[in-house]
Amino acid sequence: MSPIRQPIPKKRKLDESAAALPPHYDIPKPAALTTPLELDPLKSPNEAIADFIKLQKHSRKVVASVTEFAEQIKDTLSKTKTLRFSSLNEAEASFRRNKIQIPYLESTDDIHDGQEISFSSPIQIKMGAGLNHGLLLKSKDKPPLADLIVRIPPDLLRPKDYLEYRYTRKRALYLSYLALSLVQNTKGGDVSYFYEFLDGDELRPIVLITSLRRNCVLRLIPxxxxxxxxxxxxxxxxCRADRKIGIPTPQYNSSIIADAYHIENAELQRTAAISHSxxxxxxxxxxxxxxxxxxxSHILNGGFGDTEWILIQMHLVGAGDVPRLSSRQISSDPLQLFKSVLKVIANMGNGEPVSQHFPDPPGYSSKCYPPSYIRDGTSYNILFKMARWAYHALKREAHTVLSLGGIGISLRSQFKSIFLDTENxxxxxxxxxxxxxxxxxNVAHQIIGSExxxxxxxxxxxxxxxxxxxYxxxxxxxxxxxxxxxxxxxAVIGNSNGEISSCSRYNLDIYFLMDAKNAMRLMDHGPALENTNETAKFRNFWQDKAELRRFKDGRVVETVMWDPAPSVPGQIVNFLYxxxxxxxxxxxxxxxxxGFDDFISRDLEANVDVHFSELISEFHMVANTIRGVDGFPLAFKEIRGTCPELRFASINPPFPCIQYLNCPYEAEIELExxxxxxxxxxxxxxxELGLLLRLRTVLHETKSFISLKVGFGHNTDDTQGSSFIDILTKNNYQFRFRFRSIQNDEFSTNNTRKNIHSITKITDLTLDPSISKSYQAKYNHANLILQKVKQNPFLSSTIRxxxxWFWTHHLGFYxxxxxxxxxxxxxxxxxxxxRGAGSAFCGFRRTINELSRWDWRRRYxxxxxxxxxSDDEKLRLHQRPEYCQSYAGxxxxxxxxVAIAGDGGIIHCLTQIMPRLIAVRMTxxxxxxxxxxTNINTSPSDIFAxxxxxxxxLITLKPTFDPRKDLAKYVNLAIPPNRINTKLLYRDFLGDLEALAGHYILFLPSSDFSVIGCIWKPMGSGTGNSVPVIDEIQPPEKDHESDKIELYYNKPAILNMLKVLGEEYIDSIYNRL
Amino acid sequence: MEFASALSSRDLLDLSGFKRLDSTTLASLSIAPSSVAKTHKGLATLPVRLSSPEPIFHYLFVKPHDPQYTPIINAHPNINGRSLFLSSIPFDTTVHHLRALFIAIGGGRIETVIFSDEPLPSRPIMPDEDQLIKNRKRKRSHHPDGTAQTAETLQWPPLWNRKLHAPDTTAVAVFVDHAAFELAVKAINSNSTDNPKNDYVWGSGIGKGNFIPELGKSRYEDHHVRMFPDPEWLQKFADDSLEKYDKRLKAEEETRRRKANEPDEDGFVTVVRSSRPRPPLSAEEIAERLKKEEKRAKKGYHPDFYRFQQRELKKEQAKKLLSQFEDAKRSLQERKGRKKP
Incomplete structure (x- = not known):
């Protein structure tokens, strides 16, 4: 651990109850959910923002303590004795004898090494920016950090020193001189000294002075x-500082210029902070x-940080003699000022100069990187450290934030989406x-030639x-x-030779934000054959991967083709590495x-969407045939699919059911x-039954299908069930059509379960009753998903x-x-x-993150x-949901x-009732x-185990038959009635278990019902956890007159019942030790 | 590994911390009858051994039935003194199971069993009772919402071959006579938890003639077959149902029309929808209509939008001009005629 870093405070566990999971019966109450950051609804947005800002700053007490410490250091430095040396080498040797090691860049020019050098106390010591007006920002897990700027005596440096590398050497030696003085003159053992490089720039070392007692760090910057x-x-x-190479050295030059403006910038910041509210x-x-x-500001973190932000902000408000960047009046509102800086960042290099005051310097183009942001009348580019990737990424981020605060979005919402949501x-x-x-x-030889x-x-x-x-x-x-x-x-004190040590092996982490539409493209097009220069470049880059292709339109272009699996971006990154x-x-x-993309398409053909598309086109064929029949007494209003396979949202892609009655694809018909x-x-x-029989007759006459069967059963709320027609197409897809019933408008239910938890109630939360009445469109889930799937290619895989995740954790049943x-x-x-997710992983992660923070007891x-x-709607949605109130007992x-913002001001609300245990388990x-x-080494199988x-x-059932495995064995024939996919039978078996033992046991099956996790439900006070003994067997007290019958636990009898009921299905039952 | 099998979690099943539930473990969990009290809160405990290799007992709680529950009395008017109330019945109980049980333990003969989760049969209406209902003016008791008729229609075929009972189901066993009932009560007392010789196994002793469908795999396969009845039978079922429904609708319509003209015993006439003209509009309705008309007028009417309209318009104008010309001509002639004399 770094010596200047404080021990990281112990984080509160996200869910302590989950970490030390007690037996599930001991969780009658929902898990303690962490409270997300929220703006105080009672305060105005500006007040709430002011509170937020206040929270980010260190208190006056801390600032006073740091200032006092800085004054002490200042005193010590001002009393430093003068030292004279006959040469730079002698000075260096002297400091090394005193074990002071501050590395510097070796000068290539030794001509002037023999010159005399004299080190004297700094002629000016200034508090750094921030500390000089009492602003110290809090940083996660880090002590307060402030700057102390010392001015190097001008007589130490000669004009030629600036133009050669001796400036950096003399600067480092002067810093060593100051460090030596501090080490020798500091009293007390709580202060320690370290060196590092200012913002990672190896040309400019600085000294860090840490005080354990005061818990703060000062940066000593020459x-x-x-x-x-x-x-x-x-x-x-x-300027060409390096004569041997003879190429410009902008980095070196900019470093010196940046050093020259330290003191001035600090003073300007203080003036601006005082004058601008x-x-x-x-x-x-x-x-x-x-x-x-x-x-x-660190060059490895993009090179754009607080320092650069403040400099842009100073230009915006026109601090001191710095001309104002914008002709318009800059708002004194912090959020507006923040957005103004973002606008500057977003428009960097957009073809127009940032301001007329800041023309492009020679060699710089404002249209592209590096961004020019030059102090008027100087050559000081304040963005000289900014990396190319940071330039593009920051511009994109700035655009995103500005789009979140568009017209019509309230201040509160803007602030919440920019700051609180990202924090949460x-x-x-x-x-x-x-x-x-x-x-x-390995890499060095690729970049040789660069200074x-x-x-x-x-x-x-x-x-x-x-x-x-x-590229x-x-x-x-x-x-x-x-x-x-x-x-x-x-540490400043040590025995090293003063050379810059650089780590030769390390990991470079690259975070990619992909374009959803192009990410998975299989072919990259290069330049046309005629363009010889570009073609040569392209071939040089892609080497063997480049292929010349002729297209139907006659073009001959260079291309690169990628395999459909594994993931295309992964193949490209591996190649480029x-x-x-x-x-x-x-x-x-x-x-x-x-890996998550590969996980869902493992062992399947690469393009899973093809299977869905085939099914959907088959469905359209069936629907068109139904619409076109003659002799049906009523007209068809709409025919729509209701099963997830027909909207690209099922776990497994659909396959034709050959020889076996698979789960049919459900659809519904609405009649005029x-x-x-x-x-x-x-x-x-x-x-309905009569009409279905009629439909069967007229469809039979078309001779378009292999089989048409009318049946009934599996209805939502009654024992007899609704009727349906099963249609098996010539391509072996089986569809089940029902007539749309009235109940479907209000209740959407899983048609296999009859218990309360399977009910999803769809209500309307729209604020304006006139909208609700006039707007006739009902919530249409299939349409919504289909529409979104078309808009984003990763939605389907995210949903899957x-x-x-829900099914592997045995929660999907509920x-x-x-x-x-x-x-x-x-x-x-x-x-x-x-932005929408650019990979299945991203969408999945966002969902899991939202679910982990969702307090379903209190909000939608x-x-x-x-x-x-809108704000009003959000206020309403933060009230306790209606159904939570009814089931809160x-x-x-x-x-x-769940509340969905629909078109036309409508809010659709879906409520699902389920056992509390399941909801808590989900969280x-x-x-x-x-x-x-959050751990980069996590594999998908860890998440889904x-x-x-x-x-x-646990109840394990005999393995289910999977028709996909042995496709070749079967021929295209009608389904014999006795060949039913065991999954369908297992579903009925589970329905029986729920009805007969659901009072005692919570059943949590896997997706194919082959493994059923079981939990004994708590019964009364303390009786549920053990085998009942004599006093615990409570007979019922009342007879038929009673609505409720008191039940008792007889675990062996219940287990025996499971065995009898699942005869020939149950493989074995495993009891927890 | 295929993705689908990864989901099944069967291959990756981590069974550490679990032990296969064998006969010994199950038997160790079992509660011996000797450790269960003979009576609880006024109900006698009757242990029955379940049909498993391990000695596992289920406990029935029994007491003489006190028939205060009106629908039961209505359905079975003469069960007083010969019925027994049973709770915590096993999930697979049938009337044959209970008959066999009471025969085995030396109880009386059961006539019928009323399960709480099965609908009660409709009450037979006596001639004198019919008169009583009329006197009490229960005019709308027959079909207040049309559900009474549906019971008369054909029943849907059952989807399951056997009814299973949820854990909160209770039953009333009706014995052939009071003596049989007395015998049963005595048998329960002598075969309660304090009798170690009671080794009756649930389900044994049911005669071969009483066929009870099997549970397990065959139950669910049979269910799927039942979901698709014979098409011809299904067609007949639908035709019959719809025919009856049509008849019912016609009968209802006739009754309605008849009642519209006939006053009942108290002299009231049922108000029904009829073809009489509507009452005159109220002031508000008239105002609303006028508003609508105004709106329509504001919206504008374009008589010359289509070419045929323009043609007709021109024709009308020509006609008008012609008629005006004729009128003027006539009046001129008349004036001339007046001046002449």
Whole structure:
């Protein structure tokens, strides 16, 4: 652990009850849910934002303590004795004898080494920016950090020193001189000294002074002033500091210029903070936003952090003599100021200069990287450290945030979506991560020739990796963020030789945000054959992968073709990694997130969507045949699919059922003039049967199908069931059509279960009653999902992953397909996340994260995939859902409510009733999965592995027959009646178990019902957990007059009943030890 | 590994911490009758051994039935003094099981069993009772919501070959006579938990003539066959049902029309929908209509939008002009005629 880092405080577990999971009977109350950050609804948005800003700042007491410490150091430094040396080498040797080690860049020019040098106390010591106006920002797990800027005496540096590398050497020696003085003169043992490089720039070492007693860190930064040297000479393109190489050294030049403006910038910041009321607030918001995105001034973290943010902000408000960037009046509101800075970032290099005051310097183009942001009349580009990837990624992030705060969205909502939601989410949004093992010895020869290869090699490597990856991925990738491990500060006192040590092997983490539409494209098009230069470049880059192809339209172009599986982005990154390392690396990059895509299409044909499309086209054929029949007495209004397979949302893709009666694909028919149906439900059912028989007759005459069978059963709420017609097409797809009944408008139920938990109630929460009345469109789940699936290619796979997660953890039985599909939609909330998921993993992760934070006892799960909720609507949705109120008693059932923002101001509300135990378990598992997903080494199988220890006993059924396995064995024939897929039979068996033993046992089956986890339900006070003894067998007290019969536990008899009921099905029963 | 099998969790089943439930384990969980009290809260405990290799006992709780529950009395008017109330009945109980049980333990003969989860048969109406209902003016008791008729129609065929009972089901066993009932009560007392010799196994002793369908696999396969009855039978079922429904509708319509003209015993006439003209509109309705008409007028009417309209318009104008010309001509002639004399 780094010596300056404080021990990380113990984090509160996300769910302590889940971590030390007691036996499930001991969880009658819901798990303690963490309270998400919320704005105080009683305060105005501005007040609430002010409170938020206040929370991000250190208290006055802390600031006073740090200031006092800085004053002490200042005193010590001002009393430093003068030291004289005959040469730089002698000075260096002297410091080394005193064990002071501060590395510097070796000068290539030894001509002036013999000059005399004299070190004297600094002529000016200033409090750094922030501390000089009492602003210290809180940082996660880090002590307060402040700057102390010391001005190097001008007589130490000669004009030639600036133009050669001696500036950095003298600067480092002066820092060693100051460090020596501090080490010798500091009293007390609580202060320690370390060195590191200012923002990772190896040209500029600094000293860190840490005080354990005060728990703070001071950065001692040597600086010069603009008057010490004519800085215009250090133009980025003109000056060639390294004579041997003879190329411009913009990084070196900019470092000196940055040093020259330290003191001035600190003073300007103080002036601006005093004169402009919202200035500090803007800094705080900017800092919070940048740190959440992972950016900092460190060159390995993008090179854009608080310092750069503040400088842009100073230009916006026109601090001191700095001309104002915008001609318009800048608002004093912190959030507006924050957005103004974002606008500047978003418009960087958009073809127009940022301001007329800041023309493009020579060699810089405002249309592209590097971004120019030059102080008026100087050559100081304040964004000189910004990395290429950070330039593109930040611009994209800024655009996203600005789009979240569009017209018509209230201040409260804007602030919540920009700051609170991201904080509550607590993770970086990405589609996948690539961890590239980098060995500098392999990469160095690829980047030879660049002057920067000598120093900041990690940064150069990152830039090179970015260039290769961005070219290779092209429009598949929206943005990348690259993070390398930051070097830890080293102790000033030591025995090293003063050379910069650089780690040659490390991991480079790259977070990708993909373009959903292009990510999985199989073919990349290159330049046309005629364009010889471009073609040569393309071939040089892709080498053997490049292929020349002729297309139907006559074009002959270079192309690169990728295999459909495994995931295309993964193949590309692997290929490019070999290119980056020059083919020398034996390692392979770790790709986190892409495994989830492969997980759902394992052993299947790569393009799973084809199976869905085949089924849907078959369904359309059947529907068209039905519509076209003659002799049916009523007209067809609508024919629509209701099963998940017909909306790309089933766990397994559909397959034709050859020789076996598989689960038929459910659909419904709506007839015209439905008002003429009999009001008596029983008679209506009989009329439906009559119509279905008629439909069968007329369809039979078309001779378009293999078999047509009318049956009845499996209805929602009665024992007799509704009628249906099973149609087996010539392609062996079996559909089951029912007439749409009145109940379906209000209740959507899983047709196999008759218990209370299977009910999903669809209600209307629309605020404006006039809208509700006039707007006739009912909630149409299938249409919503189909529409969204077409918009985003990853929604289907996300929904499938969500369903798999629920089923593998044996929870899926208690959720309807509609509910699970809506959970999958969470990852595609454009109005809270800013972008749809670009991979199945991303969508799945967003869903799991939302579920882990969802307090279903108190609020609705908000789905904003069609439109955002207004403030009034949100206020209403934060009230306790209606169904939660009805089931809030000790009934053991709870209602989980989801609100969907529909078109035309409608809010659809879906409520699912389920045992409280299941809802609590869902939250616990989501929290565990959410924690696991933060670890880059987590494999999909870890997430989907069920924990059997939760169950009291397990019932394993005999393996089910899977018709997909032996397709070749069967011929295309009609289904014999006795060949039924065992899954269908197991479903009925489970229905019986629920009806007969559901009072005692909670059954949690796997997706194919072959393993059923069972939990004994708690019965009364303390009787449920053990074998009943004499006093616990309670006979019923009342007879038929009673509504409730008191039941007793006789576990052996119940287990025996299970055995009898599942004879020939049950393989074995396992009891927990 | 295929994805579907990964989901089944069968292959990846982690059974550490679990033990297969064998006969010994199950037997160790069992509660011996000797440890169960003979009576609880006024109900006698009757142990029955379940048909399994392990000695597993189920406990029935029995007491003489006190028939205060009106629908039971209505359905079975003469069961007082010969019925026994049973609760915690096993899930697979049938009338044959209970008959065999009481015969085995030396009880009386059971005539019928009334299960709480099965519908009660309709009460036979006596001639004198019919008169009584009329006197009490229970005019709408027959079919207040049309459900009474549905019971008369054909029943749907059962989807299951056998009815199983939920755990909260109770039963009333009706014995052939009071003596049989007395015998049964005595048998229960002598075969309660304190009798170690009671080794009756549930389900044994049922005669071969009393066929009880098997449970397990065959039950669910049979269920799927029952979901698709014979098409011809199904067609007949639908035709009969719809025919009866039509008849019923016609009968209802006739009754309704008849009642519209006939006052009942108290002189009231049932108000029904009829073809008489509607009452005159109220002031509000008239105002609303006027508003609507105004709106329509504001919206505008374009008499010359189509070409045929323009043609007709021109024709009308020509006709009008012609008639005006004729009128003017006539009036001129008349004036001339007046001046002449």
């Amino acid at each position: 600086a010069i002033t603009p008057n010490d040297f004519p800085l215009q000479k250090l133009s980025p393109s003109a 919202g200035f500090e607030g803007g800094i705080v918001l900017g800092s919070v936003w940048l740190s959440r995105q992972g950016y900092s 989410r607590g993770y970086r949004d990405f589609d996948f991560v690539a961890r590239l093992p980098i060995d500098n010895t 920067s290869t000598k120093r900041n090699i990690k940064r150069s490597t990152s830039d090179y990796c970015y260039d290769v990856l961005s 290779g991925l092209g429009d598949r990738c929206q943005s990348m963020t690259l993070f390398a491990t930051l070097p830890t500060p080293q 070999q290119k980056i390392t020059g083919g020398f690396s034996q390692n392979t990059p770790l790709l986190y997130g892409l 003039s439905s008002s003429g149906w009999p009001s008596d439900p029983e008679q209506r059912r009989r009329s 992953l969500v369903k798999i 959720f309807t397909d509609e509910m699970l599909e809506i959970f999958g939609l969470v990852g595609f909330d454009l109005y809270s996340t800013g 799960l908000e789905i904003e995939s069609c439109r955002p909720f 000790d009934s053991g059932y709870v209602g989980l409510s 616990q598992l989501a929290r565990e999965a959410n924690t696991m997903l 069920p924990s059997m220890t939760y169950f009291d006993f």
